[in-house]
Amino acid sequence: MIYRLATTTSTNDEARDARYRHGDVVWAERQTAGRGQRGHVWHSPEGENLTFSLLLEPQFLPIGEQFLLSEAVALALTDMFAHYGIATRIKWTNDIYAGDRKIVGMLLEHNCSGPTLARSIVGIGINVNQAAFDPALPNPVSMAQLTGRTFDREEVLRTFLERFALRYEQLRQGDRETLQTDYRTRMYRLGERHTYRLPGQGETEGIIEGVRPTGELLVRHTDGTLGEYLFGEIEFVIGAKR
Known part of the structure; x- marks a missing residue:
């Protein structure tokens, strides 16, 4: 289920609430304390982009293989962008790039139960319709800038969730080889x-x-x-x- 909020501190923080279960999405128009990797702050103008967290319960996945979940998410995002005619690559560990410009940032947080994951929160920020960025940011880009069109953000979110369901099933079924092969072939700067x-x-x-x-x-x-x-x-x- 998609829970759409006007404002929250951070969708990852909100998604920790026990009322959210596997597959639920917390989508906020405004985050007062959004964050990314390395403690970076995530800012996004209201009504232009997608900032959401996906709650998962991958209790089948050993702690030592948690990166495979990151691979599944990244691949689903590149699958989604391909649907809209946008070529992207996966910048290790958790960014999606179009050319040399960042279009997605992610933050994955996990809770464990014994040798396996218990609950995982996948925080995702997708630059969708933003037309201008703070010049202090090094290399952002949006779907709108790349294509010259405006997107229905809920449609983009649902397209991602459809693609992720397929990649998550590969993970659940133990098809690690496909995930790893596809991830490798889509890596940013591979072989360069x-x-x-x-x-x-x-x-x-x-x-x-x-x-x-x-x-x-x-x-x-x-x-x-x-x-x-x-x-x-x-x-x-x-x-x-x-």
């Missing part, structure tokens, strides 16, 4: 040489070769070594963000 930043160590060049089922990014460095990086251990250098 680029500059990356290793916090505390400086910049390095390398080629993304893929990602482990446990979430480590695989980067082949110029000296031939293969680096395996978890979230926070490597950063992309993109245009002005250098």
